Amino acid sequence: MSRKKNVDGCELDMTPMIDVVFQMIIFFIVTIKMDENINEEIILENAKEGPVYKDPDPRTIVIEVDKRGWISINNLQLNDKTLRDIMLNRFQRMGTFPVMIRADKNTKHKDVRRVMDICTAVGIWRIDFAAIKEPKN
Amino acid sequence: MIDVVFQLLIFFIVTLKETDILSHLDVSRPAPDSTAVPEQDPDEMLTIQIGKEGWVVNGRPYINAHFDQMDKQLTRFASISRKSSVIIKCTSESPHSYLVRVLNILARERMANISVFSL
Numbered sequence: 001m002s003r004k005k006n007v008d009g010c011e012l013d014m015t016p017m018i019d020v021v022f023q024m025i026i027f028f029i030v031t032i033k034m035d036e037n038i039n040e041e042i043i044l045e046n047a048k049e050g051p052v053y054k055d056p057d058p059r060t061i062v063i064e065v066d067k068r069g070w071i072s073i074n075n076l077q078l079n080d081k082t083l084r085d086i087m088l089n090r091f092q093r094m095g096t097f098p099v100m101i102r103a104d105k106n107t108k109h110k111d112v113r114r115v116m117d118i119c120t121a122v123g124i125w126r127i128d129f130a131a132i133k134e135p136k137n
Numbered sequence: 138m139i140d141v142v143f144q145l146l147i148f149f150i151v152t153l154k155e156t157d158i159l160s161h162l163d164v165s166r167p168a169p170d171s172t173a174v175p176e177q178d179p180d181e182m183l184t185i186q187i188g189k190e191g192w193v194v195n196g197r198p199y200i201n202a203h204f205d206q207m208d209k210q211l212t213r214f215a216s217i218s219r220k221s222s223v224i225i226k227c228t229s230e231s232p233h234s235y236l237v238r239v240l241n242i243l244a245r246e247r248m249a250n251i252s253v254f255s256l
Contacts (some may be wrong), residue, residue: 014139021142026150045237049245050160065233095219100161105234109187109227112236120166127253131237133160 047131215246
């Protein structure tokens with residue numbers, strides 16, 4: 001800081017600038033989403049009339065189905081048996097819980113059906129489908 | 138120190154990803170082996186079959202290009218009774234987008250009693 005002296009002997013005060021920069025860093029740290037562990041290949045259909053998906057129940061499980069029919073949770077690919085075991089185990093531990101299916105718009109229904117059938121077999125009757133309300137700019 | 142702080146700031150600005158705002162479309166799903174549909178007066182029940190080429194709404198077919206016409210029929214039906222049961226039957230090869238588009242209309246018309254069956 002001492003080298004910032006100008007010819008008149010005035011010192012440039014950097015404190016407010018550092019404060020602002022720290023405020024911005026804190027803002028970005030707080031707003032950044034660290035749980036974006038989703039399959040980026042999945043393209044969702046638009047549904048601007050649906051209710052906004054915000055502040056979801058923390059028990060919600062998001063099951064992804066890509067256009068090839070591959071099922072995954074948190075980007076981890078699963079077969080039907082493993083998914084059934086996960087769902088059954090979860091259901092036995094916590095009872096019913098919300099299920100969100102994030103399926104690609106070109107996914108065939110037979111592949112979405114596999115997930116829905118597992119849900120109902122376990123005992124979950126209400127299912128949410130994810131869609132895009134407002135696309136990013 | 139200022140250099141480090143600026144580096145951090147640039148890192149966060151660059152890595153900050155804009156994301157889509159999502160909506161959720163809620164449906165109920167009967168048991169997989171159940172073929173029974175809720176008992177209701179057929180006149181008060183909306184049945185939508187979704188196939189590979191389009192939709193069939195209460196027996197009237199619509200191809201993908203005629204989506205707007207189907208939209209109007211659903212809107213008309215919803216204006217008569219919003220409490221009606223809606224039965225959606227999807228064929229195996231129907232794209233998921235067709236189901237979401239129908240659910241989007243039903244969400245707009247505030248029809249909540251929706252069941253999805255698979256054929």
